[in-house]
Amino acid sequence: MAFSIAVQEQDFDVGREYGELIFGDTAAGAVVFFVGRVRDTNYARDVKSMSLEHYPGMTEKILQQILDEAKSRWKLIAARIVHRVGELHVSDQIVFVGVTSVHREHAFQAAEFLMDFLKTQAPFWKKELTGQGALWVEENSKDVGASLRWNK
Amino acid sequence: MAFSIAVQEQDFDVGREYGELIFGDTAAGAVVFFVGRVRDTNYARDVKSMSLEHYPGMTEKILQQILDEAKSRWKLIAARIVHRVGELHVSDQIVFVGVTSVHREHAFQAAEFLMDFLKTQAPFWKKELTGQGALWVEENSKDVGASLRWNK
Amino acid sequence: MIRVVFLAQLREQLGAAELDVPVGQIKTLADLKTYLLLQNSSWSGALSNPKLLSAVNHAYVKGDHVLADGDEVAFFPPVTGG
Amino acid sequence: MIRVVFLAQLREQLGAAELDVPVGQIKTLADLKTYLLLQNSSWSGALSNPKLLSAVNHAYVKGDHVLADGDEVAFFPPVTGG
Numbered sequence: 001m002a003f004s005i006a007v008q009e010q011d012f013d014v015g016r017e018y019g020e021l022i023f024g025d026t027a028a029g030a031v032v033f034f035v036g037r038v039r040d041t042n043y044a045r046d047v048k049s050m051s052l053e054h055y056p057g058m059t060e061k062i063l064q065q066i067l068d069e070a071k072s073r074w075k076l077i078a079a080r081i082v083h084r085v086g087e088l089h090v091s092d093q094i095v096f097v098g099v100t101s102v103h104r105e106h107a108f109q110a111a112e113f114l115m116d117f118l119k120t121q122a123p124f125w126k127k128e129l130t131g132q133g134a135l136w137v138e139e140n141s142k143d144v145g146a147s148l149r150w151n152k
Numbered sequence: 153m154a155f156s157i158a159v160q161e162q163d164f165d166v167g168r169e170y171g172e173l174i175f176g177d178t179a180a181g182a183v184v185f186f187v188g189r190v191r192d193t194n195y196a197r198d199v200k201s202m203s204l205e206h207y208p209g210m211t212e213k214i215l216q217q218i219l220d221e222a223k224s225r226w227k228l229i230a231a232r233i234v235h236r237v238g239e240l241h242v243s244d245q246i247v248f249v250g251v252t253s254v255h256r257e258h259a260f261q262a263a264e265f266l267m268d269f270l271k272t273q274a275p276f277w278k279k280e281l282t283g284q285g286a287l288w289v290e291e292n293s294k295d296v297g298a299s300l301r302w303n304k
Numbered sequence: 305m306i307r308v309v310f311l312a313q314l315r316e317q318l319g320a321a322e323l324d325v326p327v328g329q330i331k332t333l334a335d336l337k338t339y340l341l342l343q344n345s346s347w348s349g350a351l352s353n354p355k356l357l358s359a360v361n362h363a364y365v366k367g368d369h370v371l372a373d374g375d376e377v378a379f380f381p382p383v384t385g386g
Numbered sequence: 387m388i389r390v391v392f393l394a395q396l397r398e399q400l401g402a403a404e405l406d407v408p409v410g411q412i413k414t415l416a417d418l419k420t421y422l423l424l425q426n427s428s429w430s431g432a433l434s435n436p437k438l439l440s441a442v443n444h445a446y447v448k449g450d451h452v453l454a455d456g457d458e459v460a461f462f463p464p465v466t467g468g
Contacts, residue, residue: 013167014166014167014170015165015166015167015168015170016167018166018167018187022189022243025243026191026192026242026243027191027192027193028189028191029188029189029190029191030186030187030188030189031186031187031188031189032184032185032186032263033184033185034182034183034184034256034259034260035170035182035183036181036182036183036256037174037180037181037182037183038181039178039179039180039181039254040178040179041179090178091174091177091178102191104186104188104267105294105298107186108186108260108263108264111184111260112260115256115260142257146257
């Protein structure tokens with residue numbers, strides 16, 4: 001469980017994910033996690049729900065690669081990525097990233113890195129059901145910029 | 153509850169803190185939190201337990217100021233700081249910082265800022281019970297450096 | 305055979321999710337695209353989108369790439385998860 | 387009266403947590419320190435530590451600071467929470 005990923009339709013429980021991340025550990029002084037949720041507004045469109053599609057097989061492989069890259073860059077004790085797929089509604093949880101480390105700067109940086117790379121590398125696509133109909137979400141140039149800053 | 157602080161002896165429940173932070177909210181697409189825990193090693197000393205002292209009155213005032221400063225710098229929807237005092241043991245939770253925002257970069261930056269300023273401004277002191285006796289924790293120059301990067 | 309997969313908006317634009325293509329003269333990703341356009345002239349708009357990404361056997365590839373029997377090739381728009 | 391508070395390691399070094407000092411001729415933080423050292427010569431080592439921080443009425447102060455009757459003044463080492 002120290003380093004793991006999950007792609008799933010069902011919701012995740014943040015308290016439980018946190019508990020499993022630190023279970024039995026006495027060295028991890030710092031735990032950082034990120035939760036992404038479906039918000040009711042995106043690019044000025046009112047969002048009612050969304051469907052999240054992915055590319056089974058490649059998704060898991062890419063998430064594992066991102067995790068391995070974070071392990072090689074920072075001193076991490078444990079890390080986990082959970083990403084949901086399928087039909088999601090406003091306020092639903094989409095993604096969980098949790099990282100533990102001895103030092104908080106490693107945990108913070110690794111968590112941001114994981115999110116930036118997940119956003120630009122992992123093969124997920126969102127289609128939003130909005131007041132203007134069903135619309136595929138466009139690539140976000142801010143996300144591309146955020147991921148570029150990690151280039152070595 | 154949107155912006156709140158707590159200084160308390162009792163433990164906190166991360167799942168519950170998370171739930172209260174996002175309760176009723178449909179705009180917060182990004183939630184970042186940090187949990188600091190008592191680790192079993194600090195500066196190469198084996199730690200058995202610690203006592204956390206603070207300066208009642210000033211602590212709450214400083215934590216509120218740090219929260220206000222974060223609100224003024226980033227677009228936040230909610231934020232919370234919980235810090236424990238008293239006797240703590242290895243693996244115990246010490247501090248919780250949670251931030252929600254529409255955008256993840258704001259949530260990440262605000263959470264790091266809150267931790268950096270809490271570490272260098274809030275009047276808490278740790279005394280560790282180690283294999284070498286009871287020792288007051290020394291100021292960490294890395295924390296001072298981390299807080300200086302936020303100077304405008 | 306080469307398994308070809310279209311995802312997300314591209315799948316909707318082409319009206320196709322997956323198809324198997326006989327290897328025949330297809331030696332590279334560029335050959336495969338040429339083959340697909342010859343078979344389905346109405347696909348040229350969507351398949352020529354310069355933003356499209358490609359993966360061979362679940363790994364991103366840029367530019368041209370040698371293909372082999374049994375490969376899985378995917379075409380999809382920029383990703384938007386997280 | 388001025389309420390004086392010592393915290394953490396400093397409290398242990400001085401063997402005192404709190405004391406009330408009559409305002410008298412004390413007009414500033416520097417006056418207060420001088421008064422404390424005159425009253426307790428054994429405190430000079432710990433109270434002269436250049437790393438000590440000061441707060442007046444729960445707000446950090448740097449350098450000298452005017453004091454008034456009823457103020458609460460705290461001295462403490464660098465903080466180590468979080």
